[in-house]
Amino acid sequence: MVKLIWEGKAEKPVNLKDLKNKFLNYYKIFEVHPEKKIQNNLDKEEWRNKLFWGNNIEVLYHLLNNFKGKVDLIYIDPPFFSGSNYQIKIKDNDNVYNTIAYLDHWEKNLDSYLQMLYERIILFKELLSQTGLLFIHLDWHASHYVRLILDEIFGEERFINNIIWYYYNKYSAGKRNLPRAHDDILVYSKSNKYTFNELRIPRKKPKKQLMREMINGVLKNVKDKNGHVKYRIVTDKKVDDVWRIPCMQPASKEWSCFPTQKHHKLLERIIKLGSNEEDLIADFFCGSGTTLLVADKLNRKWIGCDISAYSIYLSRKRILNFHNKISNTPENIRRFEILTNFTEEHKKVINSGFFEKEIIIGRKN
Ligand SMILES: C[S@@+](CC[C@H](N)C(=O)[O-])C[C@H]1O[C@@H](n2cnc3c(N)ncnc32)[C@H](O)[C@@H]1O
Structure with a gap:
């Protein structure tokens, strides 16, 4: 079998025992929705959607305790190895400042980037159910490498599709190459009994x-x-494997100002294609929360994770706005909680009242 090798390739990042001692406890810092508003069957079932604020490698190990083989669909839209830093503008009371939404800077060290994804993909496979599907969203920078990694971990016979997302509305200058107008979404299954709905x-x-x-x-x-x-x-x-769906534009009423927010129509297709109502969807690089919001709207359960406080802020805000819109049908509202392992950094942000503030996130000037 063909395998990709890079310097420092290792299956496990750290000793699992060390991780168990250090990271495996997560605490609820926020629970959304007073129980009394919810009177439906979902309430009885005690399930709460979960938004983890932290490094996903730690969250993935934590989830192995209770969610091994239980996640029906994983979609990730990780940094693409683009070498860029994505900035946003924050308006917090009278203060306006630019800050980094997230970094995609690996000092051109492809080894560390691939190792980062490799470790996580191994854990995604553990979490997926027998009927589950993994969707990994990348672009020309690294998708060709990651496909080999997926072949190695899942088996090349588990490759389902390389979906081309053709975003016809994004201007991309290319003087010495054709303008790049598509991303790759690699789809792999856990077994040959995967969920697949015709669209x-x-x-x-x-x-x-x-x-x-x-x-x-x-x-x-x-x-x-x-x-x-x-x-x-x-x-x-x-629907075939070339999807003509626009990029999110700042003029859209769905635009959250998060620099690489994906279009909800893209996530609608993915979630409808690979899951059914009540299934559990996970996104471990959730950014502004598009996957979680769409999963919520389509009556799927969800688990999200992001390392950035701004992402958690935005994801929470977008889902709450949606719940406010449908507050006349409380039976459709599902509770969710935000969890963290309380690092010193987290404590500082929480104590500053960050999540209670009215922060306006905008595009960097
Ligand atoms: C491309 S964005 C995701 C955008 C998202 N799909 C959306 O529609 O808004 C990638 C996200 O991955 C997050 N991220 C990067 N490394 C991470 C890690 N180790 N653990 C958790 N989140 C991470 C970044 O903070 C960023 O929000």
Whole structure:
């Protein structure tokens, strides 16, 4: 089998025992929704969606305690090895300042980037259920390497698709190369019994199509009693592996100002394709919370994680805004909690009242 090698390639980042002692306790710092508002079956089930604030490698180890083989769909949109730092502008009372939303700077050290993903992908596989699917969103910088890593961990026979997300509305200058206008979403399954729902989209124009039927295992044209082939008019078609969905634009009312926010339509497709209602969806690089919000809207349970306080702030805010919008149907509202392992840094941010403040996050000037 072909395997990718890099300097320092190691299956486990640290001794699991050390991690157990240091990191495996997470505490609720925030619970959303007074129980009395919720009167449906979900309430009885005691499930709360979970947003972890912390380094995902620690959170993944923590989740192995109770969620091994229980997650139905994992989508991640990690840093792409782009070499950029993504900045945002914060307005906090009268203070306006620029800060980093997240770093994608590896000093061009591909080894450390690949090792970071490798360790996490091993744990994703552990968490996935037998019918589960993993979607890894990348671009030209590293997707070709990560596909080999996925072949190694999942097995090349578990490769399902390389979805091309074609974002036709983003200007990308390329003087010495063609403008880059797509990302890759690599899809792998845990077993051959994975959930996969057919998706259909409307055609631009209705199409006349031969009617076909299966007779004794052979596909044949359907004929009328005079022996003439029969046609039907089709107005939709199966979704294929090239998805023409725009990039989020600042003019959109869904725009959260998070620099690499993905379009909710992209996540809607992924979640509908690979899961059913009540399934558990996870995103361990959740950014502004798009996956969690869409999962919530589509009546899936979710677990999210991000290392950045701004991401936690935004994810929480977006989900709360959605819950406020549907407050006339409280039976559709699912509780969620924010958890952390209380590092010194976390304590400082919490004690500053960060999550209670009205912070406006904007694009960096
Ligand atoms: C490309 S963004 C995700 C954007 C998201 N899909 C959205 O729609 O907003 C990547 C995120 O990964 C987070 N991240 C990077 N390294 C992490 C780590 N080790 N643990 C948890 N989160 C991490 C960053 O803080 C950033 O928010």
